[in-house]
Amino acid sequence: MTNTQVTHIQIDNYGPWTVTPEPRREVDLQTLQSRLYADLSQLFGNRNGYVFFTRFDNMIAVSNGVDMDAHALIQESVSNRYPVTMSLGVATGRSPVTALGTATELLQEEGSAQDKHRREILKGRVIDEEFRQPDDVQLAHFDVDNATEKYTDQLNEFDTFINIEQGYAELMKYMRHEHNSLSFFVGGDNIIAVCPELGNDAYQDAVDHVSETVNVQLKVGVGQGKNPADAGMDAKHALESCRATGETVELDF
Amino acid sequence: MTNTQVTHIQIDNYGPWTVTPEPRREVDLQTLQSRLYADLSQLFGNRNGYVFFTRFDNMIAVSNGVDMDAHALIQESVSNRYPVTMSLGVATGRSPVTALGTATELLQEEGSAQDKHRREILKGRVIDEEFRQPDDVQLAHFDVDNATEKYTDQLNEFDTFINIEQGYAELMKYMRHEHNSLSFFVGGDNIIAVCPELGNDAYQDAVDHVSETVNVQLKVGVGQGKNPADAGMDAKHALESCRATGETVELDF
Amino acid sequence: MTNTQVTHIQIDNYGPWTVTPEPRREVDLQTLQSRLYADLSQLFGNRNGYVFFTRFDNMIAVSNGVDMDAHALIQESVSNRYPVTMSLGVATGRSPVTALGTATELLQEEGSAQDKHRREILKGRVIDEEFRQPDDVQLAHFDVDNATEKYTDQLNEFDTFINIEQGYAELMKYMRHEHNSLSFFVGGDNIIAVCPELGNDAYQDAVDHVSETVNVQLKVGVGQGKNPADAGMDAKHALESCRATGETVELDF
Amino acid sequence: MTNTQVTHIQIDNYGPWTVTPEPRREVDLQTLQSRLYADLSQLFGNRNGYVFFTRFDNMIAVSNGVDMDAHALIQESVSNRYPVTMSLGVATGRSPVTALGTATELLQEEGSAQDKHRREILKGRVIDEEFRQPDDVQLAHFDVDNATEKYTDQLNEFDTFINIEQGYAELMKYMRHEHNSLSFFVGGDNIIAVCPELGNDAYQDAVDHVSETVNVQLKVGVGQGKNPADAGMDAKHALESCRATGETVELDF
Numbered sequence A, B, C, D: 001m002t003n004t005q006v007t008h009i010q011i012d013n014y015g016p017w018t019v020t021p022e023p024r025r026e027v028d029l030q031t032l033q034s035r036l037y038a039d040l041s042q043l044f045g046n047r048n049g050y051v052f053f054t055r056f057d058n059m060i061a062v063s064n065g066v067d068m069d070a071h072a073l074i075q076e077s078v079s080n081r082y083p084v085t086m087s088l089g090v091a092t093g094r095s096p097v098t099a100l101g102t103a104t105e106l107l108q109e110e111g112s113a114q115d116k117h118r119r120e121i122l123k124g125r126v127i128d129e130e131f132r133q134p135d136d137v138q139l140a141h142f143d144v145d146n147a148t149e150k151y152t153d154q155l156n157e158f159d160t161f162i163n164i165e166q167g168y169a170e171l172m173k174y175m176r177h178e179h180n181s182l183s184f185f186v187g188g189d190n191i192i193a194v195c196p197e198l199g200n201d202a203y204q205d206a207v208d209h210v211s212e213t214v215n216v217q218l219k220v221g222v223g224q225g226k227n228p229a230d231a232g233m234d235a236k237h238a239l240e241s242c243r244a245t246g247e248t249v250e251l252d253f
């Protein structure tokens, strides 16, 4: 049974900062945001976690294996190196959606995302080491079939992007509402979903739904692990095995 | 009349690289992609251009003012510092969509995005310095009204994201098909659109459409300039003026 | 008794790479080198290690607490994100000099630093978890007295630098030959030395020597710990205590 | 005749910041410093300038071709993305030492490097575009003969470093006092010197001096240009030509 640990990362009072005293140069904001994300990818990644950029001012991490001390260190390291600080809410649950709900609430309870005085909140609970299990995290790596041949090499890049985006927009809603999963675009034609315990049928159902509604053909590899790094790597191997066999869904467990 | 210069940036043969010899750790790919984007933001931004991350393996830049030599230098600087190389197609046009179409074709003519032997293509034309005009670039900065109060402080972060995403997915398609514009999510609740010469009505129309179809309320500031940095900064000031006056659309020209 | 674990980090075949096929732009090399160092600082730092930039193509880490798997991960993460790879030799010893000697030999045995075929060597031994002790690492944080007033605010920046540099050049040799320590300039007017078990007298002796030979006045805080992060933070607190009391040498243990 | 434009870059009030409210983690400071340097390398480098890390809290740039607006933009971009700000003094002169002297004084006049209220100073003058000449900048690229064979592959890395360092310490003093030049270690066994108009004899003299005093054998390629990028690249080609011919000094002009 899955037990996903989720961290909601929120830059403190970021909106006002971007326009104070004057609107800041967009290229600098883009650089700041993407480097912060890159750093968090390494900071969580070095502890076997995964981070998703989501909206950049709010990011979502799957953090099984990252304890509260490590969260504190990550928070401190960012405040030592960036002109902004961030708050962290951490929660766990059988369903990633529930876990995230709790994580977000922990921050909301402390004030608004644009509260001037709410800074560097660190709240929540992690899974005690002794209760961590080899099937705590289930990750699915979705990928569009032949994206290069069908889109990239045919259409202008924006129209390719619209196709991929439509596939993503549809999948993210469907997985959220039908399967309590959080799906994130990770670049190219790839989407990683953080899922509760789901089986072959649920994934086939999601792939079919996307194919029927927006005509984008997906395949998906699924992995399980004690932490996101292991689950994610297994999912990638499962996806390679889809590529080899032509299967649409492959579970590596 | 606008004359948008667009650069299509494509990482060479990236898909195969990500899984050779074995699938690479996702956190490293995320770090690589977002840092490359950050670097390009600075490399183009230092020459008054804008880059959008789009799919990360393919990015789109508005590059008015960046000549072919500068493109070559950017390409070389990346190949000096990354394990991957990139190809660049550059084109101009009254409509950003047409310009991008040409830019993409320049790359497609040279082979597939996953062609092993197609590396570091640099093709295309820029606007001659003497023909550059103060209204070559029109940029619109869209923003969701009260996103913090309505979403961020109320819903779990993923549901907030779904709302923002729906607004974006709808706007990107509508602006593409009705107004020949390229719209990019830039984080938070912000979308920047690269537009041909559009007036107040077109923007009001787009905002209305998004409001009606997915119930997300936008406002938009629009700027014009010889280069993206100027047009974008004017758009930001126009957006601030929406904030001050309560207007939905504000053109800064 | 100290037991320092040292990692010798060497970029593989870097000299030839910098000039192939043509000399590469120096600013890109500088960017590459300093970012690689920044990344290693985080990669080791996240595991409570310290890295020193030394010559940039060869760096030295104090890595107590970083096991061989973590070394492998660091090596892989770099090769996933840089155009160069690196080899790692790991060794331990009562004296940092001896430990480094062994670490370097492990690499030398495998071939020259400019051997085309020697890539991503990973060799050596770490201290078994059960044998790690709270006094394994001794770090000394040296700092020039009133550098701002005496130099920075008086001389041109290069002449300030010459003064600091002379202090460093003298200290590094003296600590190496008299006290079996490895001293690294870390910016500003700060030097961090990795030491065997030394007492107050040894540090006073070194400070006196530098004062007498090149007329640069140092103070020093010294810390001990199971890992470099702890020892280094204690050394910083000891140095603050020098600042408060006017003492020249302060041991925080 | 050379006309070197020099920029003195100083982080504002950095010393106090590093220990407020408590000493900050050294690995984060190292990361901050080296990334700031990397960014400045790109920011100046994109405008054909060179930056040297010097003491990291104070850096020296050769900035021929970078005008005051560009300096302002660089300053702003850093303050948008870092927790610290920096002041810039810009000056020009026949001799790099004199130019730097003026640049430093411009900052010193505004207050101490550790003055709480002195922030983001930007002062000085650049060479007017019309007066820029193809021999404004003379750069010399020094390199140790066979460093790999003689040191890297023989000694422990610290002893190798001591040798290189001794060579550098000697050269920097000698070039400063005998030849009004500013010499910077740039990693590996390389030193780049910013020089006034010097001829073959001066370079041979410096190489001889280092060989005699500390027994380190150097060779040197020298280039001239309108900007540092051109002069530096010519110097590198001249150095390659030393490698090919066995000459000790090679001027590429």
Ligand SMILES: Nc1nc2c(ncn2[C@@H]2O[C@H](COP(=O)(O)OP(=O)(O)OP(=O)(O)O)[C@@H](O)[C@H]2O)c(=O)[nH]1
Pocket (backbone or CB within 6 Å): A143, A144, A145, A146, A147, A148, A149, A186, A187, A188, A189, A190, A236, A243, B014, B015, B016, B018, B019, B023, B024, B026, B029, B030, B056, B057
């Ligand atoms: N984040 C991430 N992106 C990947 C990964 N593998 C591939 N991609 C992206 O996906 C894009 C397309 O590559 P592929 O999926 O291999 O190409 P394709 O043409 O769709 O071919 P098939 O998927 O094999 O049918 C690449 O450019 C990458 O951006 C991965 O492991 N992680």
Ligand SMILES: Nc1nc2c(ncn2[C@@H]2O[C@H](COP(=O)(O)OP(=O)(O)OP(=O)(O)O)[C@@H](O)[C@H]2O)c(=O)[nH]1
Pocket (backbone or CB within 6 Å): A014, A015, A016, A018, A019, A023, A024, A026, A029, A030, A056, A057, B143, B144, B145, B146, B147, B148, B149, B186, B187, B188, B189, B190, B236, B243
């Ligand atoms: N990229 C980018 N993002 C911005 C900018 N300004 C704001 N944002 C993002 O938008 C988010 C929300 O901030 P605001 O739009 O100020 O907040 P709001 O609650 O929607 O308030 P109003 O827009 O004033 O109604 C911030 O967290 C940022 O992520 C900007 O100039 N550029």
Ligand SMILES: Nc1nc2c(ncn2[C@@H]2O[C@H](COP(=O)(O)OP(=O)(O)OP(=O)(O)O)[C@@H](O)[C@H]2O)c(=O)[nH]1
Pocket (backbone or CB within 6 Å): C143, C144, C145, C146, C147, C148, C149, C186, C187, C188, C189, C190, C236, C243, D014, D015, D016, D018, D019, D023, D024, D026, D029, D030, D056, D057
């Ligand atoms: N790497 C590193 N550098 C530091 C640290 N603290 C200070 N520095 C550097 O040292 C420089 C000088 O700062 P201080 O040593 O505080 O200033 P000072 O004028 O010498 O004053 P005192 O040392 O108090 O006599 C700063 O600009 C920093 O570059 C630190 O903890 N780590």
Ligand SMILES: Nc1nc2c(ncn2[C@@H]2O[C@H](COP(=O)(O)OP(=O)(O)OP(=O)(O)O)[C@@H](O)[C@H]2O)c(=O)[nH]1
Pocket (backbone or CB within 6 Å): C014, C015, C016, C018, C019, C023, C024, C026, C029, C030, C056, C057, D143, D144, D145, D146, D147, D148, D149, D186, D187, D188, D189, D190, D236, D243
């Ligand atoms: N910054 C910088 N460093 C370089 C450059 N070329 C070489 N290096 C450094 O110098 C080190 C030694 O390389 P080489 O100088 O080629 O090797 P060597 O053994 O001394 O051989 P020779 O100089 O040819 O006698 C490399 O590891 C790099 O760190 C360069 O262009 N710029």
Ligand SMILES: [Ca+2]
Pocket (backbone or CB within 6 Å): A143, A144, A145, A146, A147, A148, A189
């Ligand atoms: Ca695919």
Ligand SMILES: [Ca+2]
Pocket (backbone or CB within 6 Å): B143, B144, B145, B146, B147, B148, B189
């Ligand atoms: Ca908003």
Ligand SMILES: [Ca+2]
Pocket (backbone or CB within 6 Å): C143, C144, C145, C146, C147, C148, C189
């Ligand atoms: Ca000091």
Ligand SMILES: [Ca+2]
Pocket (backbone or CB within 6 Å): D143, D144, D145, D146, D147, D148, D189
């Ligand atoms: Ca050499």
